Amino acid sequence: MTPLDMNILGQPALIVSSLFFLAGAFLPLLSARNPRISSFLGFGLALAGSITALAAGIASFLGAGPQAFTLAELGQLGSLSFSIDALSGLFVSIIAFVGAAVSIYSISYADEYREKGYSLSRFAFLYNIFLLSMILVVAAQNAVLFLVLWEAMALSSFFLVTFEHKEEGVKSAGFNYLVITHVGAVALILMFLILAGGSGSADFSSFPQASYAPLLLDAVFVLALVGFGSKCGIIPLHIWLPLAHPQAPSNVSALMSGVMLKTAIYGLVRVLFGFLGIVGSGTEMWWGVAILVLGMFSSVLGVLYSLLEHDMKRLLAMHSIENIGIIFIGLGAAVIFASLKLPELAALALFACLYHTLNHALFKSLLFLGAGSIAHSTHERNIEELGGLAKLMPVTAVLFLLGSASIAAIPPLNGFVSELLTFEALLGGVSIPAPVSLILSLAVLFLALTSALAVGAFVKAFGIPFLGLPRSPHAMKAKEAPASMLAGMALLALACIAAGAFPAVIAQAALGIFDSLGFTASSSFQLVAASEGLQTSTILLALVLGSVLVGGVAWLFGRGRRQESGDTWACGFIPVTSRMQYSAAGFAMPVTRSLNVWLDPLSKPAAYGSKLFNYTIYTPITLVYQALAPYSRIFQTGKLSDYLVYLMVTLGLVLIYALL
């Protein structure tokens, strides 16, 4: 038994963690009378489950070998088994770590819903099922099991999104989410049908050995893109994101944005690199170009739309679109390089993509939890009504600042590391003959634009609510968040700093993933060197030490001199009122006006954001559907005899087909 063999009580840690989650789901239902106990039980057990799952994930990630357990053997459908290999281990670790932090946060956060009269035991039930389904879906090794868990994830998140069902707009947002997620699920079912049809079994282990016709491969790719793309919110399948994320409770938004979107990335990586084995057998270049182009536009449009938003959570939801775009840029570049048989560059691009997945999970959940703290404290989500919170909620402010700096790619935090690795991967492809180098150069320019816009967007997102004067009575009465909420956020913030300062450690640990996906050892070896070349640990150390030194010297010298403090000078207007300071809309105006062409390509007023895509894509589809729908009524006669005839005809056809 190696020390990394995670057997607790003789069972794999994954089973233990599932038991914790199931207990956390059902036990609170028994104590429904006492909300305090329900929430403590529910989230506490979720925390325990997350910690055990994290242990399992890290163990696999570090190469302890896949741990498997099987639920059932279903003959033709394959065996319903779970197994955590290196890639799954990474995602299980991400989900579990974020889940743990959010569970700590939720212990105090759920009180808000108790006050509003919602059932906390139901909340705990849905939350545990949601987390459990996410952890198991990345460990599933069978198509049927995967789809069942995917659906469980979708349904539990739907009920969580619509948890505050008494509020306006919640139900329509939830419905929108439900429809799009099921469109994606249909695409995934079709994809798995093609994959399983070609290999004869629904087990994931049978897919890499099967060979498919090129047309079927293209179909698999498109279906995977639609199915997983709708779940992770790539443009143009993103319209549910800005509707659903704000309506959900903040801890659920953190989980959805931070973790649920990542399961889709897992799915794409697994299909492309795991099942289809594109590193070994090559692939079409247009696949990579399609992913890259979708990523490019999602990243720029996502951050531009967020500049226009003033609802804290909608703003963060748009940023999720942006970051998924950046992840897709890395993934697209990896597929392009794989199709050109350049494994070193493909490994670097895939590493950048996975690293950004990890980082986004960390800082996005941190930011959503911060937004939740603000909403909890001020009952206000609109940043135009906030201000001056840094003095009233200092710890939250510091943690939110760390999250903002991470997402804005400020060195030496984690966002900077993954964005830089993405740049390096793209720039590595510059020596390839045109037109690939031109497409990659265009991607570099788009990524540069995105990165600069993100800095501005987060100066606005942090500066307007936290700095300056309060713009409303709500903001003046804010209080610091309770300890468990701060603890959850602090855990994520520390992880952000660590993920930024130690990229070489993460690269070393990730080598196992690349081995399992078909890369040779030599092509993945350079990842460690590339990560070290960023020198983020040196920069962090120098920054901290230097600031302490310089600050200390300045303070020492300043002690003897007169320090004054007074009102802000505003050209003679005393006192300065909160109306005199910049508003969020005004702050973003120069940028949105300069880049107007991106937002307003149809030159129709207010045709931006979800409205643009609604206008061009979704409304026409809906109208066509509604026009065709009455024709289906021909079959829906309402007479039992007709339906029996349908049954018998179908049965007859199936029998004939089976006999032939």
Added chain:
Amino acid sequence: MAADTTPAFLAFLQIIFIFGFSPFIVGLMRKVKARLQGRSGSPIIQPYLDLAKLLSKGESKSSTTSFIFVIAPIVGFVSVAIASVMLPILSPVSFLAVNIIVFAYLFSIGRFLTALSGLDAGSSFGGLGSSREMLYSVLIEPALFAVVLFLAASGGFNVIAPLASGGMAWEALALSPAHWIAALGLFIIILAETGRLPFDNPATHLELTMVHEAMILENSGPGLAFVEWAHASKIFLLFALIPIIFLPLSSPDPIMRSVFVLGVSLLLAMLTAVVESISVKVRLFKVGELLMLAMLLALLSFLTTLSGTGAGGAPVETALVFVMLLSSLYFVFSATFNRSVELYMIQSACLVIIFALSALSEGAPDLYFRVGTTFILKFLLIPVMLFNLFRVMPGEVKLLPTRFYNVFRATKEDLRLNLDFDPLFTGSYVTPARILAYSGILIVLAFLLSSILGGTTIMLPLVLSLILIGMLIIAVKTNLLLQLLGFLLMENGVVLLPIALPIQLPFVSDAVALFDVVILIIVAMLLALKIRGTVGTLDTKELDELIEKR
């Protein structure tokens, strides 16, 4: 032991070098500007005295500010200090060997925190400065990455080092126009990044015109000293980038290297002061056009380097074609007719020199004849005709639509313009920034076309770009005369095609083509005079309204 401590010691010395000399650079810039303005100006060491004064004072803070206001100057200062060890100034290998993107991103720490501290005091001006600074950083970043693309294509991306130490020899680089155009683009970007005119006036005291200064209005005492010192050092570091990357700096001796870098930086500082004195601060929404120009220059160098073809033994001709291309791009901004004709004359002069050089190298008599006819027709006759046309037009030749001359009688409809979108100032249908963006796309197209046609030197894509950009100018300019000039620019490109492609055309076709051009100009001028006489304007937007609506 000595070998271990020396790098750390040298790194520390480098920080002292940068921070020690940066106020001198700022002082020199101010002194040169003052002299050019006819004043004696404050002494060159004034910034040192200012820093000493600020460091000795106490701080006066607004009570609205939070911890951000306290930490922003300090962390910004330390981040610039860290950036200063990333450049290979005192030693050929930098002490913290990173690539140029890491170096550039390190400045974003200071920018992020300073922008936040601008919002911290709750004043309007702070927010104004932060918001504008964010706009600038958004516009600068793609341009900067276009330069990074050029560096990546030249192989000099992984560490910050002279391009001459990579694959290419210094002689080849010095003759390659792409090298210098990239340096020019980088210089424009540095002007924007450091907040000098024409992007931002560091000496203004009018808050509504400030960009960077507005963010730091509330800082005082030591905090302000750190901010100013860090800013000066950032200027020095960015100036130092140009000699480090574009000039061959290979000596390992720290004294030689530091003297070289300091010397070139001082020259760049003086050049900046001259540029500042002759330019005005551009309006906020026109900053994007200038930066788009810088991005285009960098992209041009990138594409040139990427195509891998060299000057092919004709460096002077290639440089002249680059000049022609740049003047075509500059045509986008030219608003007066005279300026446009002058640009055309510059192009014709380049053409004459190119033909003369090829005639000298080949010695055929008909080539000399071609030089002569080009000189007479394109450099003398056509510009004279155009200038005369300008003179004989009845009344004023207005390049802007009539209603702009009646601004006080303008109706509310007229005033419903987007102030950030005033194409009419340059007589075009769309903003100059968009024209430059389309030019960029056309240049990429030209490079792709030339690789299909099998061009061996860089001349073919450049000539194709000239033709395509000429066509673009015809399409976007609203004034008939400017469209005519666009046609002439395109024709210049066509004339160069036989040189770019290895085809030998007989001289007769040259002569006939030139003759045709002259006829065309005469016909166009007569048409323009007639239209002007009948309708009263040459603005095609107003002429469009003559079309009957069905």
